[in-house]
Amino acid sequence: MIKQTIAFLGAGSMAEAMISGMVESGNIPAEQIIVTNRSNQERLNHIQYKYGVRTVLKDELNFAEVDQFILAMKPKDIDAVLEDLKNKLNPDQVLVSVLAGISTSYIEDRLNDRQEVVRVMPNTSSMLRESATAVCPGQFADMENVEVTKALLRSIGEVFVIEEEKMDVFTGIAGSGPAYFYYLMEHIEETGRSEGMDPETLREIGAQTLLGAAKMMLERDESPAELRENVTSPNGTTAAGLDALAASGGGQAISEAVRGAASRSKELSAELEGLLVGSR
Numbered sequence: 069m070i071k072q073t074i075a076f077l078g079a080g081s082m083a084e085a086m087i088s089g090m091v092e093s094g095n096i097p098a099e100q101i102i103v104t105n106r107s108n109q110e111r112l113n114h115i116q117y118k119y120g121v122r123t124v125l126k127d128e129l130n131f132a133e134v135d136q137f138i139l140a141m142k143p144k145d146i147d148a149v150l151e152d153l154k155n156k157l158n159p160d161q162v163l164v165s166v167l168a169g170i171s172t173s174y175i176e177d178r179l180n181d182r183q184e185v186v187r188v189m190p191n192t193s194s195m196l197r198e199s200a201t202a203v204c205p206g207q208f209a210d211m212e213n214v215e216v217t218k219a220l221l222r223s224i225g226e227v228f229v230i231e232e233e234k235m236d237v238f239t240g241i242a243g244s245g246p247a248y249f250y251y252l253m254e255h256i257e258e259t260g261r262s263e264g265m266d267p268e269t270l271r272e273i274g275a276q277t278l279l280g281a282a283k284m285m286l287e288r289d290e291s292p293a294e295l296r297e298n299v300t301s302p303n304g305t306t307a308a309g310l311d312a313l314a315a316s317g318g319g320q321a322i323s324e325a326v327r328g329a330a331s332r333s334k335e336l337s338a339e340l341e342g343l344l345v346g347s348r
């Protein structure tokens with residue numbers, strides 16, 4: 069059971085997914101989770117009602133009782149948040165950032181000396197405790213505190229400790245990844261509907277197919293290529309489907325999606341540093 073108290077700074081969709089998974093896991097009591105945002109009291113009421121956590125507007129947070137802060141605002145808001153936090157933090161408090169593209173050093177540089185920072189990248193499947201979450205400790209992070217962060221994140225799925233230079237591509241694969249699979253499903257459903265299938269059954273059929281394939285990849289020793297070959301009978305239906313996919317640039321499209329997201333992750337810090345002028 070996790071004994072530390074954590075405070076979410078930001079109560080958007082990512083924060084809610086993490087809160088939902090953490091509360092559901094039973095690994096941390098809901099009363100040890102405090103959720104804040106700038107001004108949207110209605111949103112806080114909703115979160116408090118739904119998950120039983122404590123909520124306060126950010127200016128009413130009692131800093132002294134918090135062990136780990138989870139930064140869960142948009143990257144564009146980070147400077148204002150760090151400026152506000154800088155003189156309120158004590159040296160033992162940990163900042164856990166879920167922000168895409170923002171490096172640990174970016175955060176450390178804007179705080180007082182040697183503040184503990186841990187950069188993480190979960191995804192919205194945290195809601196069902198099925199996230200693939202990356203963890204990367206900053207240079208001043210105390211390993212005992214990092215273990216608590218990891219335990220917290222294990223309550224929302226699988227945890228992977230990675231080097232910071234891999235964070236952008238990890239974000240392209242797993243942070244943004246669920247959206248690619250949803251996009252795939254949108255197209256599968258659209259096609260099924262246009263062929264007269266019942267939309268509700270289609271959702272179940274498509275999702276079960278995805279789930280089955282995911283489980284095969286996790287639980288069997290074969291590589292994805294071998295698993296694909298096992299589905300593909302010579303001159304059969306799968307071969308025809310895969311040919312059509314390749315002819316439409318399917319493989320390349322997936323690779324470009326990952327690269328596009330990773331490169332946007334790289335851009336985000338540069339934008340905040342003022343190194344990129346006028347992009348997006």
Ligand SMILES: NC(=O)C1=CN([C@@H]2O[C@H](COP(=O)(O)OP(=O)(O)OC[C@H]3O[C@@H](n4cnc5c(N)ncnc54)[C@H](O)[C@@H]3O)[C@@H](O)[C@H]2O)C=CC1
Nearest residue numbers: 077078079080081082105106140141142143145166167168
């Ligand atoms: N949505 C996703 O799938 C994922 C998002 N992330 C990261 O999570 C962060 C949040 O993303 P979303 O939840 O999608 O955004 P969102 O726009 O839904 O939520 C942002 C929240 O931050 C709050 N906020 C802004 N300034 C604040 C401040 N000074 N103090 C307290 N709260 C403040 C806003 O009121 C809002 O509740 C982003 O940095 C994103 O890169 C990371 C992994 C996945």
Ligand SMILES: O=C(O)[C@@H]1CCC=N1
Nearest residue numbers: 167168239243244245
């Ligand atoms: O779209 C975004 O920027 C965030 C980060 C990863 C997933 N969603």
